[in-house]
Amino acid sequence: MTPDRLTRSARLSVAPMMDWTDRHCRFLHRLLSAETLLYTEMVTAPALVRGGALHLLAFNPEEHPVALQLGGSGPAELAEATRLGAEAGYDEINLNVGCPSDRVQSGCFGAVLMERPALVAECVAAMRAASPVEVTVKCRIGVDDQDPETVLPDFIARMRDVGCTRLTIHARKAWLQGLSPKENRDVPPLDYPLVLRMKERFPDLHLSVNGGITSLDQARVFLDQGMDGVMIGRAAYHDPGAVLAAADPVIFGTGAARDPVEVARLMLPYIARHLEDGGKLHQVTRHMLGLFSGRPGARRWRQVLSAEATRPGAGPEVVEAALDHVTRDAA
Structure with missing residues (x-):
C-alpha cells in the first residue's frame, strides 16, 4: 500500500481494542467501510519473538488497510516483531504507549512508557530500521502526576526526531495508580484543546485524536479544526452501523453508505x-x-x-x- 493511501485512510481509524478487534471483527468493519484504517488487538513482541505465536499475525487479505499494534519495551525484540509483522503483510506497525492495564505495566510497556520517552524513541528507531512499512505510535497525554503541557510536546518531539511522522493521541491521562483499566477509559478528563495545540505546534506531523469520540459528526469537527485523523474505539464496536456504515461518504467523500x-x-x-x-x-x-x-x-x-x-x-x-x-x- 502506498504511503499516500495509508495516510488518507488514517483520517478515520478504529482503535485497537483487546478482545474485540480480532480478525473477525475487522472483516465486519471492512464490509462497512472500504476506507477506514483498522487496527489489530495489541500483540506483545515477546509473544511473537520468544513465544513463536505467529498465529497472532493471521488476518484476511480483505482487511487492508490494516495495522498491527505491538506492545513491548525492548528495542531489539520490538524490531524483530516489527519485521515479522511487515513480512506478514501489515500496512503499518504501531507501538502501544497508551494501555494502562496492570499486565502491561508489569511488562514495562503501554502507558507506563510515557515515563521513559528516551526508551520509546530508541524502540521506534529500532522498529523503523527493521521495517519497510510505516511505524507509528499511539500514546496518552501523560500519566499520573506528569504535566501534559510539558510531557506531551517533549514526547512528540522525540518521536519526530527518530523519524516517526504519525501519532495517535488519546486525549486523557492514564492514572496507573488508583484507577482500573476500565476507569482509565472514562474517569480522567479529556483534554482535546491540548491535542489541538499539538497539531498547531507540530504542523509537519500527522496527528490523530482519540478518546471519547462517538460519532462521525464529532469526527468531522476535529478534522475541520485541523486534526489529520480521528480514531474511534468503543462507539465503532458497539454501534458499527452508525459509525462505520456512512464513513466512506462522510469522512472520505467516496462511495455510498452501506446498509x-x-x-x-x-x-x-x-x-x-x-x-x-x-x-x-x-x-x-x-x-x-x-x-x-x-x-x-x-x-x-x-x-x-x-x-x-x-x-x-x-x-x-x-x-x-x-x-x-x-x-x-x-x-
Missing part, C-alpha cells in the same frame, strides 16, 4: 468458511451484536444471536433467523 442488512448477509459466506475451518459461530457473531443498534428489531437480533450462536452445530441459519426480525420489524 447493515446487506453487510449482515455478506457475512454469511465468511461465517460458512470459518465453520468449515473448524471455528465456532459465536466467535464471529459476538462482534455483530451492535450492528443494528437503535433500529427496529435490534433487541431480537441481539437476543437470537446471544442465545443461539453458542449452541453445538450452530451455523449461518442463526444469523438468517436473527436478520428476519430486523427486516420484518423494519417493514
